[in-house]
Amino acid sequence: MNVTVIWAGIIALGLFMYVVLDGFDLGIGILFPLFPDARERDLMMNTVAPVWDGNETWLVLGGAGLFAVFPVVYSTVLSALYLPLVFMLVCLIFRGVSFEIRAKANRTKPMWDLAFIGGSAGAAFFQGVALGAFLQGIPMADGRFAGGAFEWLTPFAVFTGLGLAATYALLGCCWLVAKTEGDLQRRLHRLAWPLTIVLLGFIAVVSVWTPLQDPHIAQRWFDSAWLYRLLPAPLLVAVCAAAMYRALRGRHHVTPFALALGIVLLGYAGLLASLWPFAIPSSLTLWEAAAPRSSQMFTLVGAAVILPIIIGYTTMGYWVFRGKVRHDDQHHYH
Template sequence: MDVTVIWAAIIALGVLLYVVLDGFDLGIGIVFPLFPDEDERDLMMNTVAPVWDGNETWLVLGGAGLFAVFPVVYSTVLSALYLPLVFMLACLIFRGVSFEIRAKANRTKHLWDLAFIGGSTGAAFFQGIALGAFLQGIPMDGGRFAGDAFGWLTPFSLLSGFGLVATYALLGCCWLVAKTEGDLQRRLRKLVWPLTVMLLGFIALVSLWTPLQDPAIAERWFRSGLFWRLAPVPMLVLACAAWMRWAVHARHHRTPFIAAIGLVLLGYAGLLVSLWPYAIPQGLTLWEAAAPRESQMFTLAGAAFILPIILAYTMLGYWVFRGKVRHGDTHHYH
């Protein structure tokens, strides 16, 4: 049993669940400016009010797992991406505070709207920047970070930042289509396809740029048998986009959200294939960066206990608050 691979899979799953779950509630803040009506904004926020803080559990889990099992990666990534990660956390703080205070504010409600919009968009943007900088590789010397404080600020990382904002906006819009009805749902549905086209554009740009900026990834993609195994992925992306368009025209409620998750899964699969088997691209493999096996086994025992609990209360929360959210129901969420 390769415990290192098991732990890599657990962390990868945690990151994926964070991107999907916290992604759609960050996406609500991103599309917020397009809906200035105060009652509509109240309803939009209340679609995620019961679950938004639980969604961030997966971010904590991923960070804790990285610290426990891949400490070299944790220290290196934190050193290299300190500024974007601090900016991201600051945005999440402003967004979290806006959730709690906005519902009770009167004169300053518009300011908390701005905090919600800025916090959501900023958190998504800096997460994307961190991802792009990580994909480009982190300079190391003797197992330590050897770059400068602004090495993360590159055209590719900025592209990744805007791409993740588009991803979260699509997830948030599709979630709101599933949770609302009437005129608000109709206007949200009109946004889904333009956001899908925007996301497809970012997927194409990142997919072309990634092998160009990293010869090792180009070698993996184009000069090995992996190319033919990956060949169906672009077709699956187009099929998922076609499914999205059909679902929008057919006025389905939940199908657009499922299709959006499908696009995220396909992009994430391509990312994992590009990174494997590195913990830090072209720097350290998973096994070189891993803690001793004894430490991994000890923490795995804890994860085996806590992961089912987190999954259970997450699914319970979504089950309890399933269905449409209406104006008359919103008081139950505060």
């Protein structure tokens, strides 16, 4: 297989793992306003306390891979999406600081709750805005970004920002269903289905809106050869949604989270199929944007070492802290 394609796969994997793993703990912050009880909020945060900061490793991996292997994409995307990415980082900082300080605060705890809510929701929203702006295309001239500072601020980008926030909220809700019990879990079971409906609505609108604004994607989706390949995706989403309804009605614990991951994976696969083979939609292909083959091979050796280590310690962290989290557990986050 072409080394450029291998690297595109590694970066795509890193971004997907980030969306899944950091997505559900950002989703917990988005859900915080619906659960005002302080003890329940403590419990919700304790479900991700041992793993939340390690989840962001995948974002670093994706960014570093992009810088090393697709430097044109890295420089163009950072120039075009400078403001939403800075806003996202500021929100992640607020989220991280509030996570650390909230557990030790007394009088100021409500303020840090607000910081956690705002940081989580803001980071999710601006990640989605960046995704939407990337999908709608980045104007380029002579291999450089040729737009203005607010080129990213469009109705489509704002809509995808809200859609990603809804995605994270569903992931967070289903994660909490798997990690909690009793009355809190019952209320989360009731909340998960409306969130699923909202997410399916966002997926449907984005699936229609994306090809309407980009003729290359429209040609890809409705070309006869590709249509049959892409047709199973919406059908599988419908199957996952029906299974989600049954799992929530049956008060299953882990199945809703697995099905939420399935829906997210199908949506992500649809995006990748729409973008292929472009590194920047309608402007640069993967091969046009790639670094020299020697650079790709050199960094691939490093990735072959680092990637199994990241997968290993991530898996170990989740295995060690598997099972339900209760108020009387000794491993509270302090």
